[in-house]
Amino acid sequence: MTSAEIKKLARSLGADAVGIGNIERWEGAPLQMDPRQIMPEARSVVAMAFRVMRGSLRGVEEGTFFSNYSAMGYGGITYLYMPMTVINLSKAIEDEGCEAVPMGHQSDWRAIDGIGRLRRDYSRPVRPGQAAPDVMIQLRIASFLCGLGEIGYSKMLLTPQFGPRQRVGIVITDMELEPDPLYPDTDGPKLCDRCMACVRECPAGAISRTQTVRVNLAGHWLEWGEIDCDACDIAFRGGLAADGPVTGAAEYNPPMYGKSITQAPWTPFHKKPRNLYNTGQAVCGARGCTRACMINLEGRGVLENRFRQPFRRRPPWQVDWSQPVALPEGVPMAGRGGPASSATHPDAKEAD
Numbered sequence: 631m632t633s634a635e636i637k638k639l640a641r642s643l644g645a646d647a648v649g650i651g652n653i654e655r656w657e658g659a660p661l662q663m664d665p666r667q668i669m670p671e672a673r674s675v676v677a678m679a680f681r682v683m684r685g686s687l688r689g690v691e692e693g694t695f696f697s698n699y700s701a702m703g704y705g706g707i708t709y710l711y712m713p714m715t716v717i718n719l720s721k722a723i724e725d726e727g728c729e730a731v732p733m734g735h736q737s738d739w740r741a742i743d744g745i746g747r748l749r750r751d752y753s754r755p756v757r758p759g760q761a762a763p764d765v766m767i768q769l770r771i772a773s774f775l776c777g778l779g780e781i782g783y784s785k786m787l788l789t790p791q792f793g794p795r796q797r798v799g800i801v802i803t804d805m806e807l808e809p810d811p812l813y814p815d816t817d818g819p820k821l822c823d824r825c826m827a828c829v830r831e832c833p834a835g836a837i838s839r840t841q842t843v844r845v846n847l848a849g850h851w852l853e854w855g856e857i858d859c860d861a862c863d864i865a866f867r868g869g870l871a872a873d874g875p876v877t878g879a880a881e882y883n884p885p886m887y888g889k890s891i892t893q894a895p896w897t898p899f900h901k902k903p904r905n906l907y908n909t910g911q912a913v914c915g916a917r918g919c920t921r922a923c924m925i926n927l928e929g930r931g932v933l934e935n936r937f938r939q940p941f942r943r944r945p946p947w948q949v950d951w952s953q954p955v956a957l958p959e960g961v962p963m964a965g966r967g968g969p970a971s972s973a974t975h976p977d978a979k980e981a982d
């Protein structure tokens with residue numbers, strides 16, 4: 631198969647953008663993140679972007695419907711839609727006699743934490759000199775090395791089609807394929823303009839304005855803001871790390887990273903809703919790294935996926951948990967003190 635045929639097939643199977651990188655571009659990659667640790671004879675990586683519908687972020691932006699982004703824009707793409715594409719593309723490659731590793735999921739079994747440290751007492755290399763299982767392929771870095779786009783200051787992959795609005799799957803193969811140029815070497819528009827909207831609007835303050843990380847990837851120096859992964863993890867679930875113990879109504883989640891978690895202005899939920907499609911728990915609605923960034927990129931007219939109306943149509947909302955709650959009028963309250971809504975509305979009986 632040629633690169634053109636691989637791309638055509640991947641698109642027909644559901645990918646929105648496809649890029650190919652030769653394995654030499656991973657030269658110098660950290661041991662725990664090197665695709666050659668998975669397939670020593672790998673020759674190429676195919677990276678595919680799967681767009682998050684802008685409409686999946688609409689309900690979060692309006693503050694009325696959070697599950698759609700978590701389900702259809704996050705977990706559903708990662709654990710339902712993307713696997714079908716990478717598996718079927720891998721089948722086509724294996725029909726040609728080459729091996730293909732379909733990676734349409736995140737590295738949930740990875741041996742390293744969010745900042746590259748080995749997890750204590752977790753796993754051990756099976757041979758001297760090898761990585762401890764599981765290796766974690768950094769999908770955003772792989773996307774850059776396959777020419778799909780830039781890495782923004784937020785460390786998000788930015789593509790010329792969708793900006794920060796996609797998830798990524800890859801196929802690692804021993805098939806020799808013609809690589810795509812890296813995005814900075816094309817005549818595509820510069821995407822990240824260091825507007826710092828991601829820094830300003832990230833509810834966790836997880837993207838540092840001053841501390842940066844510089845890496846050289848395939849001859850290109852890249853720099854992004856240092857990410858506080860723990861802070862992101864907490865805010866992502868709608869929580870706010872508290873200085874001291876939290877009890878009663880303000881308690882939001884069980885403690886995480888040794889911190890008590892309280893209700894935050896970026897969630898209207900009293901407790902974190904349950905996960906969807908194995909992961910979907912993006913209660914923060916990617917307010918900084920995705921929504922704010924997308925608004926900047928769309929406003930500058932640098933994205934190919936265009937819309938008739940701007941994304942932000944009303945001032946951003948915040949919940950003030952110190953104020954008394956103003957519930958919707960005319961909607962009965964379930965549980966103690968009133969008839970359950972399931973008794974009054976036939977649709978409410980639908981299985982949840």
Ligand code: SF4
Pocket residue numbers: 782783784785786821822823824825826827828829922923924926
């Ligand atoms: S919000 Fe601005 S600074 Fe941040 S990644 Fe997007 S374009 Fe770059």
Ligand code: SF4
Pocket residue numbers: 831832833834835836837861862863865866914915916917918919920
């Ligand atoms: S997911 Fe949310 S908390 Fe994490 S960096 Fe993006 S905006 Fe910040």
